[in-house]
Amino acid sequence: MTTTPLLLLHTGFGSRLDHHLESFLKTVLQQGRRRLEQGESALGVTWSVVGLLEESGFFNAGRGAIPQEDGVVRRDIGTMDGNTLGYLGIPGLTTISCPSRILPPLFGKTQHILLAGDAASRWLVEEGLSDIPGPPPFGEKSLKTWQEQDDRGGHGTVGAVARDRNGHLAATTSTGGAGRMRAGRIGDSSIPGAGTYADDRLGAVSMTGLGEVILQNVAGFRFLWAVSKAPDRSRAAEAIREILADIAEGPASRTDGRIGGILISARHGPFVFHHPGVLLAGAWRDGEKDVALKDGWNGGEDPCLPFL
Numbered sequence: 001m002t003t004t005p006l007l008l009l010h011t012g013f014g015s016r017l018d019h020h021l022e023s024f025l026k027t028v029l030q031q032g033r034r035r036l037e038q039g040e041s042a043l044g045v046t047w048s049v050v051g052l053l054e055e056s057g058f059f060n061a062g063r064g065a066i067p068q069e070d071g072v073v074r075r076d077i078g079t080m081d082g083n084t085l086g087y088l089g090i091p092g093l094t095t096i097s098c099p100s101r102i103l104p105p106l107f108g109k110t111q112h113i114l115l116a117g118d119a120a121s122r123w124l125v126e127e128g129l130s131d132i133p134g135p136p137p138f139g140e141k142s143l144k145t146w147q148e149q150d151d152r153g154g155h156g157t158v159g160a161v162a163r164d165r166n167g168h169l170a171a172t173t174s175t176g177g178a179g180r181m182r183a184g185r186i187g188d189s190s191i192p193g194a195g196t197y198a199d200d201r202l203g204a205v206s207m208t209g210l211g212e213v214i215l216q217n218v219a220g221f222r223f224l225w226a227v228s229k230a231p232d233r234s235r236a237a238e239a240i241r242e243i244l245a246d247i248a249e250g251p252a253s254r255t256d257g258r259i260g261g262i263l264i265s266a267r268h269g270p271f272v273f274h275h276p277g278v279l280l281a282g283a284w285r286d287g288e289k290d291v292a293l294k295d296g297w298n299g300g301e302d303p304c305l306p307f308l
């Protein structure tokens with residue numbers, strides 16, 4: 001088993017790497033790096049990395065999450081421990097601004113792996129974990145924000161995948177959803193195998209992009225499985241490209257919307273991949289002095305970035 005610590009994060013489509021984001025994301029990666037070096041579990045590190053991204057308010061997750069049609073912000077979170085295959089996914093949370101905060105007290109405390117938004121949101125209030133007293137009234141600002149979104153969004157979901165010193169893998173994904181959502185819409189992020197998946201024997205993946213397309217293709221698991229079956233790294237990259245082409249936007253495809261992801265393969269290491277567009281991702285690997293950041297492929301280049 002490979003036990004080289006490794007950390008990847010993404011902040012979804014749409015964010016260009018400017019000085020401000022560069023310095024913020026470097027700090028986030030360096031904090032994650034320190035935790036991995038100190039021997040923290042991959043699972044805990046993905047929670048803290050996603051927590052910092054949620055707290056920033058820069059992305060469509062946590063404090064920056066966008067409202068649905070009724071003006072209510074519903075946040076989805078999914079997390080998976082590749083060691084135990086333990087999973088917790090909660091879509092549609094309304095009573096917590098940064099859902100990753102509830103993972104340490106709740107993960108592993110119930111035999112269920114998926115909890116639905118309304119009841120789970122009430123449960124957080126009962127447990128004293130809520131920081132939002134109730135959905136705000138639907139105001140002009142919410143309506144304007146909703147109207148200004150495009151309906152093929154999915155911008156700014158955040159996620160992290162990590163491998164710790166014991167070789168265990170984990171993935172966590174958090175989102176405010178996609179643009180112009182009907183109330184109650186659920187995306188891919190909280191659903192195992194779609195937006196989030198980890199298995200020490202295969203790898204760990206966190207997806208971003210249009211949740212409907214990711215769900216239709218069970219994309220996270222599909223990429224992970226294909227990469228794990230490839231005999232070497234270059235064939236793994238080829239497999240990713242083939243799946244991206246198969247799911248590609250446009251009339252030739254049965255599904256329509258761009259997607260991307262970050263992935264650590266147990267056999268072949270880290271990958272960042274996506275359809276054309278600006279996808280911001282970062283990484284750190286044990287032994288590297290610096291972290292790597294890139295705002296991705298925007299046409300013409302290889303859609304599968306070697307990254308490190």
Ligand code: GLY
Nearest residue numbers: 177187209210211
């Ligand atoms: N990928 C995030 C969403 O569509 O909900």
